[in-house]
Amino acid sequence: MGGMPVLPEPPYWAVIFTSRRNEQPGDGYEETAARMFDLAREQPGFLGYDTARSDGLGVTVCYWESEESIAAWKAQAEHAAAQREGRARWYDVYDLKVARVERAYGHTREP
Amino acid sequence: MGGMPVLPEPPYWAVIFTSRRNEQPGDGYEETAARMFDLAREQPGFLGYDTARSDGLGVTVCYWESEESIAAWKAQAEHAAAQREGRARWYDVYDLKVARVERAYGHTREP
Numbered sequence: 001m002g003g004m005p006v007l008p009e010p011p012y013w014a015v016i017f018t019s020r021r022n023e024q025p026g027d028g029y030e031e032t033a034a035r036m037f038d039l040a041r042e043q044p045g046f047l048g049y050d051t052a053r054s055d056g057l058g059v060t061v062c063y064w065e066s067e068e069s070i071a072a073w074k075a076q077a078e079h080a081a082a083q084r085e086g087r088a089r090w091y092d093v094y095d096l097k098v099a100r101v102e103r104a105y106g107h108t109r110e111p
Numbered sequence: 112m113g114g115m116p117v118l119p120e121p122p123y124w125a126v127i128f129t130s131r132r133n134e135q136p137g138d139g140y141e142e143t144a145a146r147m148f149d150l151a152r153e154q155p156g157f158l159g160y161d162t163a164r165s166d167g168l169g170v171t172v173c174y175w176e177s178e179e180s181i182a183a184w185k186a187q188a189e190h191a192a193a194q195r196e197g198r199a200r201w202y203d204v205y206d207l208k209v210a211r212v213e214r215a216y217g218h219t220r221e222p
Contacts, residue, residue: 053163057115059171059172092220094217098213098215100211101209104206106205109198
């Protein structure tokens with residue numbers, strides 16, 4: 001799974017996707033989610049992602065070079081079909097925010 | 112815990128905090144994290160947060176009215192002390208990004 005990708009200096013873009021879903025084993029969600037991350041990696045302008053899920057809440061942040069790369073991913077055919085499935089079956093509720101990352105810093109503990 | 116807060120129309124600001132930590136029961140992390148969310152709620156300009164942790168990766172997004180409210184929270188004395196503890200003890204690595212939310216939309220499934 002993704003997490004803590006190495007990213008360029010800002011500015012770049014973040015898509016913040018939060019969701020609650022009914023967890024139904026065998027409903028195809030996990031396979032589709034994994035396929036979407038694989039597909040996203042092949043998209044122009046994709047920079048990486050962070051994702052976690054606990055207490056029924058999923059928080060996924062995908063990073064992109066530009067608004068144009070986000071728009072192209074939203075319209076990608078297989079992804080568009082997955083979005084429709086998500087609305088119809090998997091997600092009780094979700095929110096999506098598009099944000100411009102203005103600054104970033106990190107910390108790694110010294111051994 | 113937080114999740115899916117009701118937010119105003121954009122623009123507003125998001126602080127995206129991703130982390131990996133050594134999970135040591137009894138190290139005070141959980142208590143401090145809960146206290147920081149309580150404190151943040153009292154800060155001017157705080158709008159809400161989403162947080163999840165799985166596979167060792169924590170993804171927390173806090174929403175704020177303005178960059179000034181983010182700066183004030185960063186400097187808040189008890190929070191500043193917790194940041195020092197985090198760097199010294201709890202987090203192996205973290206990344207923090209400050210982003211301006213430009214647009215947002217959501218979906219709730221019809222019953």
